[in-house]
Amino acid sequence: MKSKRTGKPVFFVVFILILALTYCAFFGFENYYGDTRKVIIKGANDIRWGIDISGGVEAVFSPDKSGVDITSDDMDAAKTIIETRLVNNNITDYEVYTDNNTHQIIVRFPWAAGESDFDAQSAVQELGETALLTFCRNEDQNDVILKGSEDIKNAQAGPDENGNFVVYLNFTDAGTSKFAAATAQLVGQKISIWMDNQEISAPTVNQAITNGSAYINGMANADEAKSLADKINAGSLPFALTVDDSKLQIISPSLGSDALDVMLIAGAIAFGIVCILMIVLYRLHGVIATIALLGQLAGTIACISGFFPNLSSFTLTIPGIAGIILSIGVGVDCNVIAAERIRDEFRKGKTIDGAIDSGFKNSLSAIIDGNVTIVIVSLVLMGAFGTPDSPIAKLFSPLMSLFGSSITGSIYSFGYTLLIGVIFNLIMGVLASKYMLKSISQLKFLRKPAFYGGKKNG
């Protein structure tokens, strides 16, 4: 048996790292300048909870009646676009109903995190924007060269070579030739770019552009660029929608008004019971498992609250919580499998180091297979129920396009929390707990098989 010893300090280093992550993930890090709270690291308080848990806003959209006839296809298209906009903003919990008789679209979505300064009106307005992008000759809005909904393949936000934020556009083939013709004609003149009735940019044409791409500059920051790109990708609404302000409503949580508090208490007690069971059954290994589970939970929370700068915050709903419960269950399982294996090894009469080594080794294939299967499940769900332009959806697009797109935020959020949870389980439950146990078993006073579930006299 080769025995690669793990140093004694490893346990303490890993333990302190997990504690630090847990503290930051739950409590965040904030500064006060006078009365303004500046969040440096987002904590659990910055999670946007679903309508079911903390309530939200209901808005009724109705089309501007001035236009043409509205078919039920138009209504469905409008609904899909509103859903895409919601999911693009990581609001994965919403209800969108269409009423084809009265031509109304009812949208319900949850309060943003820390709801106090939440401006429902502006959020609702943004959802209802037509988002019709047009390129016009000179600055005349009526002289349209090309339309975003027909001639643009996709848009992408990013910095240009000078570090300014811009939105890159790729035209379709038809769009490319239209744009080439127009720019050839308009050298020295201006082309204006309009979003609905607002001019967002009016660059002067230097030369004919034939490569089928263009960009929009003048974005204030990365967020504005991303939101414009998302809107262009989501497509424009087939008709303008107005919000009936008198029908704007606050909805109570569908689970009851104090659902959030109750669920947090229930979750904390349930987590405590799991930890106690683990410690009673597996003693020292149970303690290690508890630390690993805490790390897994903290990591998952961190990915939901927007703790990591490149992952924006996520709406947490009942299905999302189910995803966390499942991943914690998988985490428990992974520790149980390893602990049972180590016991088996003790029964075979192995030493502490030998039993821990081969126990972890033997348990690995079952754990990896189980986890990979669950990763597959979560990826399929995210691909099937997320927005069509997400990387995962693109991965599955040849399959998914067969069935048409339907965005279901709640299922997407289940897949998301599950995936994150399982990834953290692989880090915490598989790697961290192995090194912690190996390291702590080097401490003299803990070198008794009884601490690991071996026979007491062993």
Added chain:
Amino acid sequence: MADKKTINSSKVLKIGIIIYAAVFIIGILFTLFAGLKLDINFSGGTRITYSYTGKVEEKDFKKVAKSVIKKDFTVGSSTSLAGDVKTLTVNLAGRNTLDTKTQESLTTKLEEKFTKNNIELYDSNSVSPTVAGTFFIKSLVAVILTAIFVIIYVGIRFRKIGGVSAAVTALCALVLDLFVSFFVCVIFRLQIDSNYMAVVLTILGYSLNDTIVVYDRVRENKKLFPQLDLSENMNVSISGIIKRNIVTTVTTVSAVATIILVSELFGLTSLRTFAIPMAFGLVSGCFTSLFVAGPLWVIWQNRKNKKA
């Protein structure tokens, strides 16, 4: 060799068949005679909103509405953004739409009962059920796709023990678990809402994970004890991991049970649709992965070997 008593998995399967047959018969009878309770999200339906002033208890409102509607419905409450309009909404799912006459008499009755509260009809919508159709198709597609990917993965990883048979029997176990959770919803008269979809997916994950642990042990024992025949191997494997299965299931179910208990204590009944089918599905998953998937796989392999 395991020092514990080995379990005879095919005997347990026979007991299992009796239990599951009973669950299926009761479940199907309930579905036929009591019917499903579908949420408005799934089935479309009618939403009628009333505004009021002062204080109206949701319970009292529900009682009055029930006396008129005589169908299944849910009540939700909300306040307008400015805080000046308080409303209560009656949701009716599916074909349970209300004709105008019933709507009118509901309004009259509510006005009579809550004279001080100035009850008025605020809004009435019928919700398109087309959404529900695409949602179900999409869910089905997602489940089938997941199944295909899992069969491929399990088939490759467990090719030494007949990968496809392992994958298909794992799915059989899973389907049983999903039926159990569904029948639990029907028997306990729980509404099938979007929470239920989360339950289905969670059970899917747990059940597959449980079954994979079984096959992992079979694969290992095949290498360690090549002299064992298939059913002996299965029995030894199951005996070796049954404790792990029970510990994991007990731990998870006690966590879910805590959630049910705490929320019931605080009067939060809406978590029932989530936690109750989940708890039953998890217990079923623990049983089926050991005593349905395992023995079925043995039968399949034996048939195949006989033919060969």
